[in-house]
Amino acid sequence: MSGPPDSHTVIGGPREPQPRGAKVRPGWPIDQSEAADRFIAAPRHLQNHDTRLWTLRQNRDRIAHGIEEWEELRELASQIKEHTLAHLDHYLEMFEANAKANGIHVHWAADAAEHNRIVHQILDEHGARSLIKSKSMLTEECAMRPYLEGFGIEVIETDLGERIQQLDDEDPSHVVVPAVHKLRADVAEVFSKTIGTDPNNDDVHYLAEQQRETTRPLILQADAGMTGCNFAIAETGTFVVCTNEGNADLSANVPPLHIASIGIEKLIPRIEHLGVFVRLLSRSALGTPITQYTSHFRAPREGGEMHVVLVDNGRSERLGMDEFWTSLKCIRCGACMNTCPVYRRSGGLSYGATYSGPIGIILDPTFNRTKYSALPFSSSLNGSCSNVCPVKINIHEQIFAWRRVMAETHEIPLMKQAMMKAAGELLSSPALYRAAVSGADAALRTLPKFIVYNRLNTWTRAREMPKAPDHTFHDWWKANREKTEVQP
Amino acid sequence: MSARDAILERIRSHRPSGEHPLPESPDFTRPSGDVQARFVERLERMGGEVLPPDGSGDMLAPLRTRLAAAGRVCSAAPEIEGNVDLDAIARPHDLADVDISVARAAFGVAETGSVLFTEAELRVNAMAYLAQHLVVLVDPADIVESTQHAYRSPLFHQARYVACHSGPSATADIEGVLIHGAQGVRSLTVVFVPRSDASLR
Numbered sequence: 001m002s003g004p005p006d007s008h009t010v011i012g013g014p015r016e017p018q019p020r021g022a023k024v025r026p027g028w029p030i031d032q033s034e035a036a037d038r039f040i041a042a043p044r045h046l047q048n049h050d051t052r053l054w055t056l057r058q059n060r061d062r063i064a065h066g067i068e069e070w071e072e073l074r075e076l077a078s079q080i081k082e083h084t085l086a087h088l089d090h091y092l093e094m095f096e097a098n099a100k101a102n103g104i105h106v107h108w109a110a111d112a113a114e115h116n117r118i119v120h121q122i123l124d125e126h127g128a129r130s131l132i133k134s135k136s137m138l139t140e141e142c143a144m145r146p147y148l149e150g151f152g153i154e155v156i157e158t159d160l161g162e163r164i165q166q167l168d169d170e171d172p173s174h175v176v177v178p179a180v181h182k183l184r185a186d187v188a189e190v191f192s193k194t195i196g197t198d199p200n201n202d203d204v205h206y207l208a209e210q211q212r213e214t215t216r217p218l219i220l221q222a223d224a225g226m227t228g229c230n231f232a233i234a235e236t237g238t239f240v241v242c243t244n245e246g247n248a249d250l251s252a253n254v255p256p257l258h259i260a261s262i263g264i265e266k267l268i269p270r271i272e273h274l275g276v277f278v279r280l281l282s283r284s285a286l287g288t289p290i291t292q293y294t295s296h297f298r299a300p301r302e303g304g305e306m307h308v309v310l311v312d313n314g315r316s317e318r319l320g321m322d323e324f325w326t327s328l329k330c331i332r333c334g335a336c337m338n339t340c341p342v343y344r345r346s347g348g349l350s351y352g353a354t355y356s357g358p359i360g361i362i363l364d365p366t367f368n369r370t371k372y373s374a375l376p377f378s379s380s381l382n383g384s385c386s387n388v389c390p391v392k393i394n395i396h397e398q399i400f401a402w403r404r405v406m407a408e409t410h411e412i413p414l415m416k417q418a419m420m421k422a423a424g425e426l427l428s429s430p431a432l433y434r435a436a437v438s439g440a441d442a443a444l445r446t447l448p449k450f451i452v453y454n455r456l457n458t459w460t461r462a463r464e465m466p467k468a469p470d471h472t473f474h475d476w477w478k479a480n481r482e483k484t485e486v487q488p
Numbered sequence: 489m490s491a492r493d494a495i496l497e498r499i500r501s502h503r504p505s506g507e508h509p510l511p512e513s514p515d516f517t518r519p520s521g522d523v524q525a526r527f528v529e530r531l532e533r534m535g536g537e538v539l540p541p542d543g544s545g546d547m548l549a550p551l552r553t554r555l556a557a558a559g560r561v562c563s564a565a566p567e568i569e570g571n572v573d574l575d576a577i578a579r580p581h582d583l584a585d586v587d588i589s590v591a592r593a594a595f596g597v598a599e600t601g602s603v604l605f606t607e608a609e610l611r612v613n614a615m616a617y618l619a620q621h622l623v624v625l626v627d628p629a630d631i632v633e634s635t636q637h638a639y640r641s642p643l644f645h646q647a648r649y650v651a652c653h654s655g656p657s658a659t660a661d662i663e664g665v666l667i668h669g670a671q672g673v674r675s676l677t678v679v680f681v682p683r684s685d686a687s688l689r
């Protein structure tokens with residue numbers, strides 16, 4: 001990933017240990033707010049995280065405002081995705097036929113376990129013992145790395161942030177910037193223990209260079225390469241991978257074997273539609289006009305072999321969920337995370353899930369309803385996520401809908417039950433709720449009572465509620481943006 | 489039932505209600521005037537550089553001077569002769585110690601300062617990633633205005649591989665500090681040179 005350098009404020013004193021993620025207890029819901037409290041108790045990490053992500057959000061605003069047709073692009077992207085999802089069987093068959101005609105081997109995996117088995121089998125058939133890969137949230141979702149390592153296959157992440165997280169044996173905390181919750185001193189410690197860097201040198205250039213130097217021999221020795229996929233084009237059987245480091249192109253072009261894991265929701269009908277999605281992706285993610293590398297794979301290179309694994313893992317079920325199917329439009333840009341006041345103050349690991357932030361809240365319960373039953377309450381429902389989403393997912397409305405589902409299916413943990421009772425009145429009044437969340441300006445006008453006073457708002461109540469706001473929420477938001485969000 | 493059929497079956501039984509027609513994609517491109525100037529401005533913003541001509545009339549002279557001082561040079565462009573023979577490369581790995589790779593862009597995009605290559609321009613795809621530095625020959629006549637125009641190119645329907653480079657490898661994964669050359673090339677330098685007959689595709 002890339003972006004302009006941020007100023008780095010050194011706060012004196014001894015090193016602040018990195019706050020770790022949510023505690024996972026089998027059978028118990030993740031308590032995001034407990035992990036968030038520990039993150040907030042680490043002021044240097046909190047400040048770095050909040051500032052960095054807010055900078056990305058501001059960069060996004062700046063570049064989006066420079067494009068007259070921005071809102072039209074979002075609407076187009078949303079409609080193209082909804083169309084594709086409503087005809088997904090058709091487009092998947094078209095993609096498969098074209099990819100096969102181009103010499104790509106196409107596999108289908110119903111779930112994570114089948115995906116992992118297929119990848120292992122391909123590697124096994126080629127006698128491959130090492131795999132270099134670029135970042136893929138899907139392989140995280142499938143927990144592929146530990147599975148392959150169980151067979152003695154060495155898996156090497158080549159994205160810098162993802163490599164840091166792999167070496168620290170920690171999940172990525174953000175879909176675009178996996179190690180954004182770490183300070184340079186944390187990275188220096190991880191690297192000194194794993195790749196032998198000087199523990200007292202936390203210069204960022206030094207750390208990045210050491211990673212380059214130690215990863216390169218692994219890239220050259222690897223038996224196979226793996227990438228994810230940002231967009232899969234039905235009409236040509238092409239898959240597109242966007243990176244800033246060029247590591248996907250190394251993974252794909254150096255070893256003789258290339259495997260790509262593709263979620264079935266990544267389909268779009270035609271090449272021309274890339275002209276919509278590529279224009280939106282990096283502008284939304286980082287505020288840059290495009291990722292440094294946008295690579296289109298249509299057929300294996302001469303003498304090479306290419307496999308794609310089309311993965312369902314719950315997606316076709318989600319397609320049938322009236323209130324939640326549009327979450328499949330997500331292009332994993334991370335904009336909703338960058339803008340979310342809760343996410344910026346808690347870190348992605350506090351969600352205890354593959355996907356964190358607003359998009360995580362609406363995806364995670366489809367994987368495990370009990371485990372993620374409390375996540376929908378880690379939101380202030382301010383609607384900012386929906387406003388920045390490049391494919392116009394009504395994220396905050398879906399978060400609210402998940403609260404209702406949790407209440408109806410008695411998944412609400414004890415600690416939230418009293419609060420849900422207090423919220424009953426609101427829940428039983430759809431008109432009141434719709435008025436409160438129906439779009440940006442309307443929401444900001446009507447939200448003060450809703451968000452500031454109602455007891456539904458568990459997360460912010462404990463943390464940053466203004467004492468007696470007689471001004472509007474909008475004023476409060478504006479005033480606090482500089483004060484508490486950029487420099488908490 | 490195979491996984492394939494089971495997945496397609498579930499998709500069919502879970503089809504969202506409603507029409508969901510495929511919208512037309514209008515062309516939003518507005519002429520920017522000087523396409524080459526816009527290309528340069530965007531390229532530099534993405535961390536790329538331009539090697540300016542030296543006034544000698546030979547547009548490749550500054551590049552030849554730079555290459556003479558370099559170690560291993562690998563060129564897929566007919567105008568430039570390197571000292572690494574791409575025809576003699578058995579595996580991409582043989583390019584691991586290349587200092588500078590040179591290739592001609594199939595075309596450029598002004599909106600993003602991008603240069604695009606297919607396997608035809610690179611000959612060995614990995615040459616554009618394993619080298620320390622990448623030099624790209626661009627014919628100013630080959631620059632299109634916008635990303636949308638770029639996707640009209642027939643190359644996306646013909647080539648096995650189309651790589652769009654917008655500046656060099658970059659990362660800001662540690663505290664947002666920008667670093668060029670995270671894994672791939674540390675720099676990307678454009679030299680404006682019209683296509684010679686030999687490189688006409």
Ligand code: SF4
Pocket residue numbers: 329330331332333334335336337359385388389390391392393395
């Ligand atoms: S939900 Fe929207 S904003 Fe969030 S990651 Fe997905 S596409 Fe981006």
